[in-house]
Ligand SMILES: Nc1ncnc2c1ncn2[C@@H]1O[C@H](COP(=O)(O)OP(=O)(O)OP(=O)(O)O)[C@@H](O)[C@H]1O
């Protein structure tokens with residue numbers, strides 16, 4: 001064991017959707033604190049499922065899942081939700097935004113739902129913080145717009161801004177760059193890395209885009225660690 | 231509050247279904263409150279068919295019967311009371327005024343009421359309304375008649391017309407055998423519509439009733455040639471022997487009860503006195519089951535409205551799976567997801583209640599005069615009654631409870647979907 005506790009520690013995790021086939025069977029998986037990990041694997045190999053287990057959204061797995069030093073299984077359902085809300089930033093693969101809220105409202109929603117996450121802004125007013133993040137991602141012009149009027153790439157940047165605001169300890173991104181052009185992908189990763197470094201956050205990044213993988217501390221192929229589906 | 235703003239925005243986003251749901255709940259609320267108001271109005275109007283009359287007095291018999299023939303002109307008296315007796319009570323020191331009624335004749339199905347000027351002076355309905363004339367004036371001569379507005383309208387009579395009244399009240403309208411043909415009456419005036427049974431009668435002086443029967447013996451018409459010609463009869467020459475009943479106003483409340491007791495124990499003649507309000511209530515209770523049926527129907531309408539809301543919320547859940555997954559991912563727990571949907575359904579039902587009350591108000595203001603004029607139904611315009619508030623509260627609570635069904639379903643969705651956002 002290293003000196004600091006790992007950000008993520010999975011031991012003998014098995015998971016299946018309902019009575020379906022086993023999707024995950026991971027003897028061991030570990031992400032150190034402040035590490036930036038690039039996870040890849042073919043479509044359907046269980047990447048999103050793995051993230052769901054780690055985020056405490058999918059229940060019914062066996063084995064041990066420790067996130068930021070906490071055993072997820074020991075938390076009650078609502079504790080798990082609160083934990084996720086205040087310590088995790090999650091960026092979806094697709095369709096990230098609440099359609100009936102404005103861009104600004106979407107970005108600030110996690111901080112409005114969780115007082116703890118909001119406290120991490122360290123006194124910066126919510127809107128001001130949101131504006132700063134949005135500016136870095138080049139979407140500050142869009143803040144008052146309806147999210148349904150944005151391009152897919154713009155939507156992904158809004159989702160990124162949302163997950164970065166209030167810099168959570170662990171940022172989980174499920175193919176966040178799939179719809180971004182080269183320039184924005186660069187800017188996005190730059191900001192992502194910068195924010196993680198500034199806040200000491202851990203980053204788990206799922207992508208098909210192997211051209212990005214050299215930017216990360218560590219690269220992992222899911223089929224290599226997952227015995228199921230192999 | 232974040233959830234409230236979320237619920238609000240989400241409802242606003244689905245503006246058409248939201249509007250339709252609110253509208254359907256609003257309509258059912260309006261119906262419920264409207265029916266309640268009409269019911270209160272009907273009860274009030276019914277209880278005020280006759281007002282300011284403390285006692286109705288007649289020969290001893292059924293109290294309901296006395297009320298029916300004296301106020302509603304339904305049925306007939308089995309016995310009359312003598313005019314002497316009437317005068318005794320009329321001049322009683324505790325009595326403010328009396329209105330005598332002499333019943334028993336009719337005209338083409340409408341009752342003829344013998345009365346005197348006290349009727350035009352003192353009779354009150356709907357609290358404080360008195361008898362007024364649309365045209366003409368009250369009958370002064372023995373053979374003059376004032377028409378209730380329905381009578382004039384149905385039969386097309388106007389001031390100056392001559393009419394013949396029929397002996398008896400059987401439906402033998404205008405059959406002719408027992409018409410008081412030799413003594414026609416002249417229409418002196420037509421009463422303003424009251425929307426009470428007053429409209430369905432003809433009013434002649436007490437002397438008129440005596441006059442048409444002056445030459446009768448033992449309830450049989452005179453033999454041909456023995457008739458007393460009408461020209462010979464004046465108010466002074468006819469003697470009033472008896473009347474059917476009379477309305478009485480006492481000088482004070484306490485007098486009313488004392489008078490009632492005194493009248494029913496009157497030694498000269500078997501009599502009874504009833505308090506119209508009480509007997510009207512009794513009557514209302516016996517016919518009031520119709521209003522319960524109405525209430526039951528409106529309750530079903532409410533249930534249908536609420537079910538409509540349930541269906542619209544429930545079907546919207548499929549389109550909202552993604553939204554729920556996102557909310558869940560950014561830290562909204564089951565409690566918040568459930569609260570959000572319950573809140574939405576609560577907001578919908580509250581909005582429905584507000585719309586319903588507003589609708590009732592607008593409709594009442596618009597139609598109150600028309601309804602009052604045509605049906606004699608005074609529907610009060612007022613904030614919801616205590617029953618109304620109970621209904622509103624019940625609907626809001628029902629909306630809250632119903633919200634748990636889609637909320638539970640939404641929560642189950644978020645559990646099974648995980649973070650793979652379903653389309
Ligand atoms: N909610 C669900 N219920 C049942 N089965 C599911 C569910 N979500 C995913 N699966 C199944 O689990 C397996 C893994 O899916 P997952 O979404 O984790 O793949 P992925 O690696 O993220 O793929 P992609 O790269 O296409 O996003 C697939 O076979 C999929 O069919």
Ligand SMILES: [Mg+2]
Nearest residue numbers: 047048093174
């Ligand atoms: Mg995936």
